[in-house]
Amino acid sequence: MYPVTTPVLPDRSLWMYDTTLRDGAQREGLALSIDDKLRIAHQLDELGVPFIEGGWPGANPKDVQFFWQLKEEPLQQAQMVAFCSTRRPGRPAAEDTMLQPILSAGTEWITLFGKSWDLHVIEGLKTSLDENLAMIGDTIEFLRQQGRRVIYDAEHWFDGYKADPTYALATLKTALGAGAEWLVLCDTNGGALPPEVADIVGQVRTQLTQEAGSPLALGIHTHNDGAMAVANALVAVTAGATMVQGTINGYGERCGNADLCALIPNLQLKLGYHCIPPQQLTKLTETSRLISEVVNLAPNDHAPFVGRSAFAHKGGIHVSAVERNPLTYEHIQPELIGNHRRIVISDQAGLSNVLSKARSFGIELTKQNPRCRDLLDQLKALERKGYQFEAAEASFELLMRQVLGQRQYYFELQGFQVHCDRMPDGDDWRSHSLATVKVKINGQTILEAAEGNGPVAALDQALRKALLNFYPAMARFYLSDYKVRILDSTAGTAAKTRVLLESSDGHQRWTTVGVSTNIIEASYQAVVEGLEYGLMLQETGTAQTASP
């Protein structure tokens, strides 16, 4: 029914260009070690992204080292790209020392950014409009003479074009003439809107195609300040851009860059472009989450396509409909990008959600079972106390098994004590945490004590000491994330705290919850359920709740 503007390329191939390692790293709160950068680069390589921008060698010492280390562990398929600016005003590129570390990085491709906006040339660079053109041309020619291939990023393109289209086009013509193979139109301030982006990309194409005389390779680089990064990149593609620059999870300065995790499926599944091989597309969700782990930022559960909630269904009627025909409430098949449908448990939960959840746990439960009502009641009572099972499905599965009389108890708690202190020790401080636990296993009462780096660690240690002889599998469990939130902020440190704890055995992950005014107690509840669930997993093999 609905035809989108015919794309330029007959084979509908697009070149994806990832700049998570450079522009993404500008995000407030994100700091990457060299190891982090290497892990991310190899993950992107596996995903099938053909261009990966690694950083600006010379602008910081970490990036120099990164490019060196990458030579030891080269990428399989992708091109690693070094990023830098045009030479400084007033001296030839060959004499600008800034360009030396770029060449030393040893990449075939270099992305060079230059000014398109007269305002930036005059106020930012404090040079003349002509000298800016010379800087663009001279730097590209120099890099070409050194045998490099050049992608030209036209910074502030859209603002520059709107201010003075003739000058802005002159910068692109200079870059083209000097041998740049790609011209990338950047919305650096992120304020452009889709209709103008489509329009301007079209105008550039018309004007430069005549100029170039050969197929023109245009790219698009957008930011999200107006909430338009993904839309702007998409309409630029429909207007003729064939390279798309973005970052995983949309990381980037201020409000972020165009999110490749949303762009790739939109372009590939809805508009029929080819971005990455379909079998790699199924790794998209995994890539998004892995990279959020590497950069140590909580994943955005509500992210389009790859978020944990992206295919989550809450309302009761809705759930029965989606189970009958997924097309009715899902814009794409989640499996195509490696995500999956989820039925959410919450105080809006109807019976159909609980039944559907039970099925996903492999628990047989029918509407007729009178325990369904008990389960819903208990669920609502716990939620009123501050428990939240949406994010703690392992705890929910334990609760469900408990109400149905199917929960196995591996041990029985009989109490704990924790002591922490911090005292001066000469000029320094000495800290100390000690925990004692009492548990009953197979009729035997075990009392164990342990020290730890903190009270939760000491408790965890003491508990493991007590249990390990009975359950050796426990040696593989570890805590993979730990989040605390206060529930009623006006009550200060006396407020209720909710702890969400993610555990792992190296293969699977599962989340448990604890709530208490006492953070130690809340943590303890979550630790205990985490251990219990892990033991259950060992026995039953795989549970649906745990994510691979």
Added chain:
Amino acid sequence: MYPVTTPVLPDRSLWMYDTTLRDGAQREGLALSIDDKLRIAHQLDELGVPFIEGGWPGANPKDVQFFWQLKEEPLQQAQMVAFCSTRRPGRPAAEDTMLQPILSAGTEWITLFGKSWDLHVIEGLKTSLDENLAMIGDTIEFLRQQGRRVIYDAEHWFDGYKADPTYALATLKTALGAGAEWLVLCDTNGGALPPEVADIVGQVRTQLTQEAGSPLALGIHTHNDGAMAVANALVAVTAGATMVQGTINGYGERCGNADLCALIPNLQLKLGYHCIPPQQLTKLTETSRLISEVVNLAPNDHAPFVGRSAFAHKGGIHVSAVERNPLTYEHIQPELIGNHRRIVISDQAGLSNVLSKARSFGIELTKQNPRCRDLLDQLKALERKGYQFEAAEASFELLMRQVLGQRQYYFELQGFQVHCDRMPDGDDWRSHSLATVKVKINGQTILEAAEGNGPVAALDQALRKALLNFYPAMARFYLSDYKVRILDSTAGTAAKTRVLLESSDGHQRWTTVGVSTNIIEASYQAVVEGLEYGLMLQETGTAQTASP
């Protein structure tokens, strides 16, 4: 330079329609009490949003009560709207009990949703296409007879229109004929793309304007599954829609609804439409953050327009440029929407950032001061240990004052001890937390002990007991947020924890940070700095770091 499609209305007025209380509440992890709903409704009323959808009375008991309670505290300007579906198949609207609570809610306006997509009629409702038309017409006529005005939400509009445009248009014609005053085109699954939305809205306008014979009032309702909610709503407006439905902060099921906090400034500041009065527009950031507090979700720092990082500048060159001319790196003036520019402190921080930050703290510091280097070094050393000052500006100000010899010490810590236990007490459990602190104030050593609901509360109490006689202002301080994150997740509970603690005196808020492997110790550091900073604020009046 760039003209966008001419809008339909000569006066460029648009009707904003907020559905945070209904569709927003579908977001996973969000649960609203009646008090929460009332606070949000009044906040939206103050913002100048003319339509506020309050809920579906009858679908849950909370919503019935909400509409009742709202009559006690009526809105000043906005219309409160009740939401419901068309009647059930096979019986007249007058006999469908589902509609009774809607009428009892007592609103002038009712938003009725109905099916546009043949697939949903047949597979979802399990009725005939004709009966669906009858359900739409009959329900609207019934509500009109009861004196209500009707907004018709055409659910799954875009999918329905693409599948069978003739039938989809027939549903709208029926609604129009029965007396609906607005026809709202909904992208319920959130998968539509801007070019097709613009196209289809235009087609509907052309076809129904002839039909209606009078000015046609079209609305748009979008979801963010394809990362297009804001863009789709915007292009629908440029194609002729004059009502925009969305939610504050884009809350909503799965990936959320169109974010009014991004849509309103885009439409009003960039395209010249009138959405809300300009003086109210300056309350947008405050509204976004207040509502995120009411719903108890951490604000998205990277949200377009209203996020804390939306106008944050990190890189060194960048910072000097933006200080010379904000236009160079900002797409709008942050003050127009009540946000402000921020200079970020991080390990990419150059000297210019530190100097700019000092200015914002009201500290005189010049490049020539040799302590600048010390400050940068200390900053980097602490960040390597896991401290993060981006989100803890109060701790950064204390650090800066310390390095410059301007930090006032109100008290000196000499140590603490904490004891927690949890023991069986009959059939229940008994928990107990006790803390002892030793501090030195004005040469006097004070030893105090206190109990609390948990170890951090006990410590906080003991510290306040020790200090309150010396600093009575402290009685007004409370903890307004408390966040914990582990820094190296593979180390389990022995990992380093970072605590971010937000304190308030009821007027201002400030954030401090603590890092340690021991969560109690990390919390303690942040509590102590929070108290210290609060005392400093009392003396100096207002500090820039604290947000109003």
